Amino acid sequence: MSIQVQLKHRFDDLHLDVGFDAPAGVTALFGASGAGKTTVVNAVAGLLQPDQGLIRVGDTTLLATARGLSLPAHKRQIGYVFQEGRLFPHLSVQQNLRYGRWFARRRVARGQAHEARLVEMLGLGPLLARRPGDLSGGEKQRVAIGRALLSAPRLLLMDEPLAALDAPRKDEILPYLERLRDEAEVPILYVSHAISEIARLATTVAVLDRGQLRRAGPVQDLLSDPELAPIIGLRDTGALIAGRVVAHHDDGLSEVAAAGGRLFLPKVPTPVGDSLRVRVNAKDVMLSLERPEGISALNLLDCVVTSVRMGRGPGAFLQLQAGDAQILARVTKRSVEALGLRAGLRCHAVIKTVSVARADVGGRG
């Protein structure tokens, strides 16, 4: 089920002009606050009427201003998880969960079994009799996700569902979102300005900048694109590398076979033999023309420089090819001059820090 979104809308202080197609899976809308991300999802949900637009989910047209067609929000069958949960305070958790299902009861036959599976998956069992008023932030968001999914949506919208939560609560929810991505058959449009969430969850990214779509494409291509570095943030720009866990060592490190070499990272829960995706920030990559000896860093990849892009400041981004993976390195212009770094040059990448971006359970690797 793919999503097609084309929108034009003029606010006093923002001119929104966005168009992208998203395949199944999680599509992340990324951008700074004020970039127009929430406007896009509100238009998809039918909570905002854009000046011009075409929105299709699968074979269903939700909005086509050219034809004067706009389904009202309650007929769009779009699940929406808001940043602040928006649970109904006068209803119990169970009644909240069943609210959307009740309106969907004529459309979909699946009942108790589906509900029980979702309650189990989101860990909501102990909460059912409680009231929203005495739930924690993380619990509220899990209920909100369950409520949206039980309305049998064609598409799930999530508007910064983790932004209002502190770090431990985020870590509590992220595994549920990963399970959702891997088990639910519903495509997800996920709004976020946190690159770590996107690297972990998204399959596709659409980058918004002051109301305009800058780029849209597969997550691993966009996150390592030096052109997008100013928007993504110089600190957060980096590559996603696919690999496979080959061993868990006794000293607390896990060994991952990636294209171009072996990587060592603090022990991951992924079993040996399974694939995962690791994130390498551009600022954590050093380059060496000779194979370095007597160095504390464990992660060394052989690679070829594919492009050099000088920034406006003292830094430069280098795209490197390691096997079939793309790596991004950020070094100083001075180093580029001193080492004579240029496209086609073979070199060695020394990676100081590697973090797990996402455990790939089936699907894309």
Add this chain to the structure above:
Amino acid sequence: MTAFLDLPLSPAEWMAISLSLKVALWATVLSLPLAVLLAWLLARREFWGKQLLNGLVHLPLILPPVVTGYLLLLTFGRRAPVGAWLEQTFGLVLAFRWTGAALAAGIMGFPLMVRAIRLAIEAVDPKLEQAASTLGASRLWVFATVTLPLILPGVIAGALLGFAKAMGEFGATITFVSNIPGETQTLPSAIYAFLQVPGGEAAAWRLVILSVIIAMTALLLSEALARRAAKRVSGQ
């Protein structure tokens, strides 16, 4: 003083009390749905003439009650256009009947009801209503399942204000339907009538005390109901 507090009531006094209760209840029950609808329109919708409608709703609060009563008489009198039509079509006569007293009481209490309910609706987060619509609820369902339960304390408060105003309404009532014992003589009209005759003070005093009792009971009851409703909707 003890003679004044001699509460066994004369038939005339009983009549005034039961009539007042009947008039105020009908006035409240019939105007409440309309008040909720108008409050919702004023709180949630934008339309042409909204300020004019708002002004009209509040007019009875600002006009001298005698003016309201006279306007009612000009509109709903038996020979007035609307009054004659109502009588011919439905056989409903308002002028100088208890039904007219209920109409006058309802109209006088209406602005108070609308105000209280509108404030309650404005306090409901529209984001909750949006969430309900994304879950498949049409506008009417959103109102019935989200807005209405959340504004229930406000609706109860509004209904009480309307009831109290209806119980105490005097000026518009006496102008529109006069002061006929057994038909249109409500508590305030009866107290006024007793005070006009020599030796009527004792009867007037008994009705005054009863007025206080009825008012306090209604107030305490609605407070308790509103507290229960507020507790239910707070999500605790």
